[in-house]
Amino acid sequence: MRAAALLLSILVAAPAAAAPFGLERAGWTLITASDDTWVFMRHHANGGGGLRQAWTAYDSEKPLERDGFAFRSVESLGEFDCRRGVSRVVDEIFHDQPGLKGKSWRSPKFQATPWAAPARESVGAVRMAFACKALSET
Numbered sequence: 576m577r578a579a580a581l582l583l584s585i586l587v588a589a590p591a592a593a594a595p596f597g598l599e600r601a602g603w604t605l606i607t608a609s610d611d612t613w614v615f616m617r618h619h620a621n622g623g624g625g626l627r628q629a630w631t632a633y634d635s636e637k638p639l640e641r642d643g644f645a646f647r648s649v650e651s652l653g654e655f656d657c658r659r660g661v662s663r664v665v666d667e668i669f670h671d672q673p674g675l676k677g678k679s680w681r682s683p684k685f686q687a688t689p690w691a692a693p694a695r696e697s698v699g700a701v702r703m704a705f706a707c708k709a710l711s712e713t
Contacts, residue, residue: 611636625658657707
């Protein structure tokens with residue numbers, strides 16, 4: 576219940592200009608925005624034992640860099656253990672243009688992150704609330 580309230584409060588506080596890069600038309604849901612970055616999510620797969628997978632898209636208004644690759648957007652596949660309240664990132668794809676467009680790149684150094692609980696009232700907590708709520712209804 577607390578996670579749903581957090582998600583609702585952040586969605587209400589999110590900027591009114593939804594889908595600045597057209598991701599909503601492609602099936603993404605705007606969940607929050609902060610520090611010049613728009614955060615979207617969409618369902619990927621349900622697993623057994625309370626595991627869920629969802630994609631998160633981060634669209635930055637300014638160029639960023641990872642391992643020498645300049646990017647403006649990234650899609651990140653997360654696994655969410657809704658029963659334990661932990662998540663991890665299992666894949667990342669970087670794009671040199673907003674809206675998950677342009678040249679894409681995966682870091683050859685990427686490794687799945689360890690399972691971790693999100694900090695309260697963080698973007699990670701919003702992602703967990705969205706994934707566990709949205710995916711339990713699909």
